[in-house]
Amino acid sequence: MNLSRSTLYRSALLAGIFLASGAVSAAQAAKPKAQAAAGVKQDVPAAPKLYPPDLVRKGGALFRQDCSFCHGRDAGGGETGPDLTRSELVTHDVGGDKIGQVVRNGRPDKGMPRFDRSDEQIASLAAFIHTQQNRAQARGVGGRKGVDAADLQTGNAEAGKKYFEGAGGCASCHSPSGDLAGIASRLKGLMLEEQMLYPEHAKSKVAVTLASGQTITGTLAYLDEFTVGLVDSAGWYRSWGTSDVKFKIDAPANAHVELFPKYTDDDIHNLMAYLQTLR
Amino acid sequence: MNSRNAFLFGISVLLALASPGVLLAQGVDEQMLLHPPADSWPSYHGDYSGRRHSTLTQITPQNVKNLALAWAFQTEQTALIKSSPLLVDGIVYFTVPDNIWAVDARSGHQLWHYNAPTTQGEHIGNRGLAMYKGYLFFLAPNAHLVSLNAKDGSVRWKVQVADVTKGYWTSMAPLVVGKHVLIGVSGDFDNLSGYIRSIDRETGATQWQWDSTPPAGTPNQTTGGMTWMTGTYDPDLDLVYWGTGNPTPVLKGSTRPGDDPYTCSIVALNPNTGKLAWAFQVSPHDTHDWDAVETPVLVDADFHGEPKKMLMQSSRNGYFFVLDRTNGKSLLTVPYGPVNWSLGVDRQGRPIPNPAKEPAPDGRLIAPDEGGLTNYRSPSFDTKNGLFIVDAHPSWSIYFAKPADGVYGWSGADYDVWGKGVIDAIDYQTGKIRWSHELGPGGAGSGVLTTDSGLTFTGDAMGNFLALDSSNGKTLWHAGSGSSIVSSPTTYELDGRQYVLMSSGGVMFAWDLPERE
Numbered sequence: 001m002n003l004s005r006s007t008l009y010r011s012a013l014l015a016g017i018f019l020a021s022g023a024v025s026a027a028q029a030a031k032p033k034a035q036a037a038a039g040v041k042q043d044v045p046a047a048p049k050l051y052p053p054d055l056v057r058k059g060g061a062l063f064r065q066d067c068s069f070c071h072g073r074d075a076g077g078g079e080t081g082p083d084l085t086r087s088e089l090v091t092h093d094v095g096g097d098k099i100g101q102v103v104r105n106g107r108p109d110k111g112m113p114r115f116d117r118s119d120e121q122i123a124s125l126a127a128f129i130h131t132q133q134n135r136a137q138a139r140g141v142g143g144r145k146g147v148d149a150a151d152l153q154t155g156n157a158e159a160g161k162k163y164f165e166g167a168g169g170c171a172s173c174h175s176p177s178g179d180l181a182g183i184a185s186r187l188k189g190l191m192l193e194e195q196m197l198y199p200e201h202a203k204s205k206v207a208v209t210l211a212s213g214q215t216i217t218g219t220l221a222y223l224d225e226f227t228v229g230l231v232d233s234a235g236w237y238r239s240w241g242t243s244d245v246k247f248k249i250d251a252p253a254n255a256h257v258e259l260f261p262k263y264t265d266d267d268i269h270n271l272m273a274y275l276q277t278l279r
Numbered sequence: 280m281n282s283r284n285a286f287l288f289g290i291s292v293l294l295a296l297a298s299p300g301v302l303l304a305q306g307v308d309e310q311m312l313l314h315p316p317a318d319s320w321p322s323y324h325g326d327y328s329g330r331r332h333s334t335l336t337q338i339t340p341q342n343v344k345n346l347a348l349a350w351a352f353q354t355e356q357t358a359l360i361k362s363s364p365l366l367v368d369g370i371v372y373f374t375v376p377d378n379i380w381a382v383d384a385r386s387g388h389q390l391w392h393y394n395a396p397t398t399q400g401e402h403i404g405n406r407g408l409a410m411y412k413g414y415l416f417f418l419a420p421n422a423h424l425v426s427l428n429a430k431d432g433s434v435r436w437k438v439q440v441a442d443v444t445k446g447y448w449t450s451m452a453p454l455v456v457g458k459h460v461l462i463g464v465s466g467d468f469d470n471l472s473g474y475i476r477s478i479d480r481e482t483g484a485t486q487w488q489w490d491s492t493p494p495a496g497t498p499n500q501t502t503g504g505m506t507w508m509t510g511t512y513d514p515d516l517d518l519v520y521w522g523t524g525n526p527t528p529v530l531k532g533s534t535r536p537g538d539d540p541y542t543c544s545i546v547a548l549n550p551n552t553g554k555l556a557w558a559f560q561v562s563p564h565d566t567h568d569w570d571a572v573e574t575p576v577l578v579d580a581d582f583h584g585e586p587k588k589m590l591m592q593s594s595r596n597g598y599f600f601v602l603d604r605t606n607g608k609s610l611l612t613v614p615y616g617p618v619n620w621s622l623g624v625d626r627q628g629r630p631i632p633n634p635a636k637e638p639a640p641d642g643r644l645i646a647p648d649e650g651g652l653t654n655y656r657s658p659s660f661d662t663k664n665g666l667f668i669v670d671a672h673p674s675w676s677i678y679f680a681k682p683a684d685g686v687y688g689w690s691g692a693d694y695d696v697w698g699k700g701v702i703d704a705i706d707y708q709t710g711k712i713r714w715s716h717e718l719g720p721g722g723a724g725s726g727v728l729t730t731d732s733g734l735t736f737t738g739d740a741m742g743n744f745l746a747l748d749s750s751n752g753k754t755l756w757h758a759g760s761g762s763s764i765v766s767s768p769t770t771y772e773l774d775g776r777q778y779v780l781m782s783s784g785g786v787m788f789a790w791d792l793p794e795r796e
Contacts, residue, residue: 061398065402065420068468069401078468082694115357116356116357146692147642147692152642194696198696223719225717225739225754260675263644265635265642265643269642
């Protein structure tokens with residue numbers, strides 16, 4: 001990294017501030033005000049000027065080129081890409097250490113390509129994204145696009161419970177005292193709603209029967225028309241040609257897909273209200 | 280090029296010149312654009328119809344299993360190839376933002392590489408080139424149209440076609456029609472008017488401009504209607520067909536009441552004047568970012584027993600449209616996947632947006648997602664089977680918008696919840712899906728090419744190139760590519776050999792059948 005020691009120190013300090021504020025959400029709106037009270041003018045970014053303006057400018061230009069289409073020109077979210085000013089990864093990034101990894105590796109599973117960028121370029125991108133995060137925080141709740149936990153409180157928890165136990169069929173797989181106990185403490189706001197609608201990290205099981213008759217079970221790790229892969233109980237990744245074996249997949253998350261055409265928006269809001277009671 | 284390569288190149292040029300049927304480079308002329316020979320792919324769609332259906336039959340459902348690599352060309356860039364390569368005079372031309380490669384179509388050998396880094400404008404992708412005579416036309420992210428010498432990639436002229444500082448950029452492949460180079464513009468983060476501009480193919484001078492929407496700041500009127508993608512052309516009717524983008528502000532309709540013409544529309548323009556002949560709006564008052572820039576495919580065939588000049592579009596909003604392209608009247612409007620945002624279809628054949636499905640502060644569940652039931656990747660009309668074949672994306676998402684999000688640019692937020700990729704073969708007379716081929720979770724980015732021999736070339740969500748049987752969707756051939764496939768396949772024949780070009784990541788692959796006796 002080409003950051004000066006003082007920059008690194010200030011980055012660490014910034015990260016500390018953000019860590020202290022935890023996940024960026026409605027509850028943390030007091031932070032920028034405290035900074036304002038400490039003497040920061042309102043007409044400039046309220047957070048301390050942590051990155052050299054030149055670096056931020058360079059990062060901004062690069063961001064505009066490579067990132068803004070998906071993440072928005074202000075890093076506040078755009079076409080398909082998330083709002084980076086609310087990203088926990090950004091919050092915990094120090095001088096590009098985490099942002100750089102994502103930029104260079106991409107997120108193929110989410111459709112983000114990788115970008116071959118130098119250390120200097122990563123540092124400038126990080127400087128720009130952190131500066132945008134500071135600005136967004138300074139604006140406080142509602143001052144930017146995005147979804148606050150407070151926006152998702154329009155449902156009726158009683159109706160949601162009824163839906164959970166009845167029409168939604170949720171109770172056939174989930175239990176408020178079992179897998180969902182304390183869910184509202186672990187996940188909040190949009191994150192909770194997204195997981196509720198489709199738990200994208202839910203694992204599927206697969207049983208593969210080889211030509212020999214031997215059956216191997218594990219967690220489904222890869223599947224296309226031609227290859228099936230699993231991680232077995234010992235932690236090994238194993239794969240076979242789909243035409244060479246028989247296999248059976250148990251994908252409980254598919255029940256969520258079947259619900260999409262059945263939901264009303266009220267069902268979703270009510271269900272959300274109910275899940276938020278499970279603390 | 281080192282001296283040895285230069286020597287070999289010289290030799291190969293001599294051999295090429297000596298071989299029968301190969302003439303000196305002529306470039307592209309009007310006849311070639313109107314009737315592309317088998318040894319050419321002279322424009323983005325291959326021909327003016329946008330059908331991406333080839334009459335080549337050497338590669339068949341029976342022998343496609345033998346398809347093998349002829350060559351692969353590494354751009355050595357992380358930018359993904361999203362362009363459709365041109366093929367003219369035995370040379371393949373393709374692009375990523377700021378870059379053009381000219382590659383020998385028989386060997387994959389590089390002739391030249393144009394690299395002009397720009398810092399302004401979104402670098403999200405480049406769809407490719409147009410060509411006339413010995414000159415290429417290329418749009419740079421900074422909204423300049425560059426004309427280059429096809430022989431060496433040197434710049435002939437460069438003109439600004441939009442103001443990048445206002446929020447425009449360019450990414451599409453220009454279209455040459457007569458004396459005109461037609462270009463479209465990109466942008467979504469600012470309340471700006473989209474337009475199609477006609478540029479003199481020789482001088483670079485602007486000939487006319489057609490604006491999709493009124494000037495920014497007009498009260499109660501929309502902005503937007505960006506012209507992201509390459510249109511099509513009917514030389515008999517002398518009409519150019521183009522799709523226009525979504526309105527702005529994107530996810531909020533309060534400042535732009537009504538239908539918001541001509542956003543999310545298919546428009547027919549006179550190529551000599553830019554005058555509007557007709558417009559058909561596929562998404563009145565869009566609030567979901569579903570532009571209508573997907574290829575307006577031109578098909579002449581029977582519709583319910585009557586010969587018709589048709590225009591077909593599998594639109595991002597989830598509906599498949601068949602229009603009479605002489606007058607823009609609807610023949611068929613039907614969803615081709617999950618769609619939950621409309622109250623039905625009006626008497627003109629336009630979906631009626633459900634106000635309850637506009638983005639809201641507490642979220643609305645919407646199908647399809649913002650990427651749409653399809654997107655820029657090209658569909659194909661298989662004239663043999665009468666099937667419109669499209670890489671579809673059944674999907675669900677949640678859309679939010681609240682007063683604090685403002686009324687400029689995006690003005691809301693949306694999140695994909697779930698989606699998958701599937702090739703759908705649509706019966707154009709009924710809209711019924713004749714067959715479907717699953718492509719995998721998330722969604723796939725490859726376009727579609729069909730051939731007269733009954734093959735459908737495309738790619739899946741995991742990076743496998745696929746050749747399917749066009750009559751039933753069964754896989755006949757595949758090859759793992761190792762990266763994302765986000766361009767549309769093309770095909771051509773040289774020296775009696777049929778090649779199929781498909782890109783993955785930053786690599787261009789050419790496939791053909793192994794040498795025969």
